[in-house]
Amino acid sequence: MPSMMGRLYIALLHYPVLDREGRVITSAVTNADIHDIARSARTYGVRRFFIVTPIAEQAQLVRKIVGHWTRGAGGSLNPTRREALEAVEVAGTLEEVIEAISREESGPVNTVATGARLKDSCVSHGHLREIMGEDSGAYLFVFGTGWGLAGEVIENSRYRLEPVNGPGPYNHLSVRSAVAITLDRLFGRTG
């Protein structure tokens, strides 16, 4: 396995994200996001998958779901799901995520903002793969729920990743699909 494998992190933000009209909101945690992204993360060697919500009840809900599959009845029933969900952590803010990673990694945490509508100063998947191949630092990919990351998150990120596009103009993948494709473009074997 490539040496980068331990340096990959994902954060799924429920705040600050945008709604349909571009207002900053807090979105609700979705069960399918937890499971699908945890499984994609495990497949592509992501060290930890942070679910970020400032709402205590939502954080508690995530911990309950994850606990069911890692320590509870679900874990013995479905070991592969347990293995995926063991990498899930809950955080209140993106800053907390960066602090948590900083405590176990040397050097800066390179944040990578993602989004279907990013346009300016984007790095391509191929270029980012090259950058990461020559660097031993930690990389945190930040995904937004709702209608995408708020401007402040994008502006404060080290990199902005080019959007995942198909051959046509339609670009409304679920965040679950966008995470899967992004990880595969960067770290998957391609035939």
Next chain:
Amino acid sequence: MPSMMGRLYIALLHYPVLDREGRVITSAVTNADIHDIARSARTYGVRRFFIVTPIAEQAQLVRKIVGHWTRGAGGSLNPTRREALEAVEVAGTLEEVIEAISREESGPVNTVATGARLKDSCVSHGHLREIMGEDSGAYLFVFGTGWGLAGEVIENSRYRLEPVNGPGPYNHLSVRSAVAITLDRLFGRTG
């Protein structure tokens, strides 16, 4: 857009598929599958996405969900979701899907079986992309729910697609993620 764009079809099978112990079962339709795969299909130029279930009540449930987002209140609320779900159709069997495609396409329907555990005589994503680039026929990608397609479906397919793998041995993506990655490997722009 490439000329192949009109020739792509997807079928998501709920029968015959396998359970954890390898028995052939009928799985239940999942709401997230409908939405996520419809959005991925629309993004990558899939002409139609067939949801295959032999259970009449399940077929009716899918029609109700799709109707809500295409003709009901959901369609005006969320036009991009409507656009995705307009390509969804329900069928009772894989044979019905092939017949439906045959009625509007000339030549054979090339079925492509997919699965995380396919091993023998698989075509790579790159090779299949080449094959499709030189052929004007219809291609139907068949995905299984549960623990994957039953043996008979794999055996009767024209092609078997190599599994989507990450850098390590873990291979338990959701079918939603597997569809997204497969379409991106075959038809996405790569950076």
